[in-house]
Amino acid sequence: MDTHLDRGGPAQPLLTLEGLQKHFPIKGGLLGRTVATVRAVDGVTFTVEKGETLGIVGESGCGKSTTARLLMRLMPPDTGSMIFDGEAVGEGNAGGIALRDYRRQVQMVFQDSYASLNPRLPIEDSIAFAPKVHGVSDTEARTRARDLLAAVGLAPQSFARRYPHELSGGQRQRVNIARALALRPRLVILDEPVSALDKSVEAQVLNLLVELKEQFGLTYVFISHDLNVVQFISDRVLVMYLGEVAEIGPVDAIYEKPAHPYTRALLASRPSMDPAMRRTSPPLTGDPPNPVNPPSGCRFRTRCPLAEDICASSKPIMADLGGGHLAACHIANPASGHSKAGATA
Numbered sequence: 001m002d003t004h005l006d007r008g009g010p011a012q013p014l015l016t017l018e019g020l021q022k023h024f025p026i027k028g029g030l031l032g033r034t035v036a037t038v039r040a041v042d043g044v045t046f047t048v049e050k051g052e053t054l055g056i057v058g059e060s061g062c063g064k065s066t067t068a069r070l071l072m073r074l075m076p077p078d079t080g081s082m083i084f085d086g087e088a089v090g091e092g093n094a095g096g097i098a099l100r101d102y103r104r105q106v107q108m109v110f111q112d113s114y115a116s117l118n119p120r121l122p123i124e125d126s127i128a129f130a131p132k133v134h135g136v137s138d139t140e141a142r143t144r145a146r147d148l149l150a151a152v153g154l155a156p157q158s159f160a161r162r163y164p165h166e167l168s169g170g171q172r173q174r175v176n177i178a179r180a181l182a183l184r185p186r187l188v189i190l191d192e193p194v195s196a197l198d199k200s201v202e203a204q205v206l207n208l209l210v211e212l213k214e215q216f217g218l219t220y221v222f223i224s225h226d227l228n229v230v231q232f233i234s235d236r237v238l239v240m241y242l243g244e245v246a247e248i249g250p251v252d253a254i255y256e257k258p259a260h261p262y263t264r265a266l267l268a269s270r271p272s273m274d275p276a277m278r279r280t281s282p283p284l285t286g287d288p289p290n291p292v293n294p295p296s297g298c299r300f301r302t303r304c305p306l307a308e309d310i311c312a313s314s315k316p317i318m319a320d321l322g323g324g325h326l327a328a329c330h331i332a333n334p335a336s337g338h339s340k341a342g343a344t345a
């Protein structure tokens, strides 16, 4: 029971991440010493609210998948804290939630529909596997697997005993979604779940995800480089650039009134972009800088058409633009004294 809601106060986020950092050492030389460090995720703070879909977008290499792996605790962060429903993650004996319990409540669906399925097992057995490991009886796990196959639109009587190679990519991804739901999670991390699918199948799987979220009371973190897909499925959107959060806010604010020049440039790079916005904001050019040695101050400044001196000398803080919309940009921050009308139009 949610006591915050009972008291009529603001709902507690399902997940709160504060100052999350993950750097990867690059080893070199005969002695295998660390010669450089990839700053894949570099001080990321955000919440995931109960029942929402939070989309995460950004160019390749900006740290989306590393963030997903941290959220799943497939690896520990170097620093930073994770609070799940009010409990510190990974601190079971210290009054928090143990990793085993956390990993049951948070599940993941990957882009590669083959990767999470054992090619030698009928799909029913793959779905039933995790519940059995968690102490569910064989009969109950099998019943659960068949119910989930039906829920994802694959009639159990004709699909349960099939092997992964006997399915299409879309059907396999439906099985992966069923597998992710088998432990009755509260949060599902979807990392590019439809990127490998044809457009028509993509729409079917997205609609299925929307239905399942409602049916099972789920919360989603949906990672994608496809801005149209993220716009369709998300309640809020987080924009990442070079390991940091550039902007976060309700989906309509991000798509209709993007404040960060990076978000504006990303949106302007879409083929379907509104020509009015393309006039005020040029599309992205070039590649992001190397995350081993990111630019000082604002990391986007080397590609930003609005950059000023302050952008090199000082890191922008997250400015609150109202209505849950925040952006880390000196130019977009009305309180900075550098705000330009064009930056928030």
Ligand SMILES: Nc1ncnc2c1ncn2[C@@H]1O[C@H](COP(=O)(O)OP(=O)(O)OP(=O)(O)O)[C@@H](O)[C@H]1O
Residues within 6 Å of the ligand: 024, 025, 038, 039, 040, 058, 059, 060, 061, 062, 063, 064, 065, 066, 067, 225, 291
């Ligand atoms: N295990 C690792 N060792 C070293 N560097 C890594 C490792 N994993 C990721 N990186 C680097 O960290 C940065 C962020 O990678 P990440 O995969 O999180 O980005 P991404 O936004 O998900 O990109 P993509 O969309 O291409 O998957 C990249 O520069 C990547 O090369």
